[in-house]
């Protein structure tokens with residue numbers, strides 16, 4: 001019999017019951033909540049007169065709607081100008097108080113983007129099942145946890161039962177070997193993978209990322225990769241546990257300690273696919289072939305290397321693809337065959353659960369140090385992923401580097417990744433963004449997003465257009 | 474949840490691949506704390522020419538006459554015909570809420586994004602996966618001016634076309650049952666409370682750190 005994949009192992013260890021109809025009752029260890037996808041779930045729970053199954057398994061933090069301007073933040077929830085946003089943040093707070101759920105509220109320095117906060121606090125641990133009413137929950141898979149985004153009905157299901165009813169996905173392996181060139185990052189790697197397999201390439205699968213290029217990445221880099229597994233169509237991304245995972249977790253506030261740590265460590269190190277495990281689908285990629293990537297269109301699969309060009313009508317071969325290309329070119333205001341390095345930018349956004357960790361900010365700061373944001377750029381924003389990332393960056397003087405270069409240094413939150421607060425693009429504006437989605441209107445009505453790595457965004461801010469970071473000095 | 478047995482409705486063709494949940498319901502409308510009222514803002518960016526905001530009087534907004542749902546013959550459509558990877562992107566259940574609130578009960582596409590697909594079943598919407606060539610032929614059939622009406626029978630897993638022909642489709646037994654009967658799956662799971670508790674006990678033995686309460 002073939003060995004098991006990491007996904008098989010995680011699935012099996014959380015199976016409460018396999019049913020005749022092919023579904024499984026799956027136990028959930030950790031549930032993360034934010035203000036946008038939870039209010040209707042709490043309401044449903046109350047209407048049905050149900051109680052939380054295990055309050056202590058939940059953690060909440062507001063992130064999507066919170067303002068990132070210090071002036072708007074300083075008087076707490078009451079100071080949020082947008083009444084709709086304020087209500088959601090308020091309701092999360094009330095629900096948490098009522099249901100005895102730990103919340104890192106807006107004024108808590110541990111507050112931040114839920115997918116940055118979980119790992120940072122040691123709330124995300126290998127071998128766990130983790131869910132959140134947010135598709136980028138896949139991020140937590142970087143630590144060897146089965147982490148998936150769920151809808152609001154399922155949020156209610158987990159609150160009430162600590163379980164989900166699911167059908168097992170298929171196994172997919174994306175094997176990336178070789179070394180990334182200097183200047184090429186985890187972000188480029190995952191954008192390249194999505195360009196190769198397409199945004200539906202992983203649909204119905206859990207993707208395990210393996211190979212020497214993945215092993216060489218820091219945990220932060222692995223989180224960037226798993227974060228965008230959802231953009232590759234997969235509900236969950238995974239990376240096997242290794243010494244880096246263990247080192248990352250040691251001493252985090254919610255990591256186990258003492259004898260429990262020893263026991264956990266031993267278990268965690270067993271969390272990898274068996275060498276004879278069989279995957280339903282395997283994609284192999286040569287890391288050395290990857291250039292810094294820039295997305296040009298309105299889907300994350302519409303991406304090319306920095307030396308590349310926007311595709312031409314002739315280069316695509318189906319009617320649907322031509323239709324998509326035509327729509328994307330029109331929306332993005334680009335010409336077919338245009339070199340991506342010629343795209344002029346209006347705004348730059350460094351942040352989001354893809355790239356707002358301290359490592360990302362350090363890398364971006366190193367690029368902009370001593371330089372100035374181009375005069376043609378209307379706004380360049382840096383939004384740390386959490387209050388603790390912000391604090392760490394300030395201790396290292398990164399905030400000063402950014403501000404001296406002409407960037408705005410903000411309070412933590414999702415911010416311009418989805419523009420639910422006041423950070424947004426104007427109509428027709430092009431933005432170099434370290435986030436994960438370039439959908440129409442994602443960063444603001446009529447806004448045009450180009451997905452890039454933090455160093456590429458930083459260099460683009462200085463130059464006013466995209467430049468090859470490998471040639472940067 | 475409302476149950477789904479048989480549904481007859483007009484098909485509206487949305488000829489566009491990778492329709493994401495931001496397109497289905499833009500983020501500014503996610504600020505609502507209710508499950509209803511999203512219909513007027515379904516496909517907001519495609520339907521209207523201006524930027525929609527919560528609380529706006531949508532009746533006075535400029536309409537995009539080229540958008541399929543704004544065309545006379547599709548105004549009352551309740552079956553949406555779509556292209557591959559429909560519903561990709563965010564996990565927002567507001568997307569099926571908006572489709573339902575507008576009046577859609579059936580979605581036809583060659584593929585759906587996983588989370589969205591799942592969310593539909595929780596809300597009485599039936600997403601049906603059909604082969605690419607069948608979807609192509611439906612797009613051709615629906616573009617001939619006249620309203621194109623189909624009947625979807627969940628129990629039989631069949632779609633009756635105006636020509637009298639039938640299409641069949643697959644879906645999971647569990648999902649089918651829940652939808653047919655409008656079952657509350659939380660209640661179903663709670664019937665298994667003893668099993669869940671037994672799982673917790675055995676797991677706590679093996680991995681006690683997983684049960685450290687955050688409180």
Ligand code: SF4
Nearest residue numbers: 136352353414417418
């Ligand atoms: S940063 Fe963006 S992608 Fe991440 S959770 Fe927030 S809105 Fe979603």
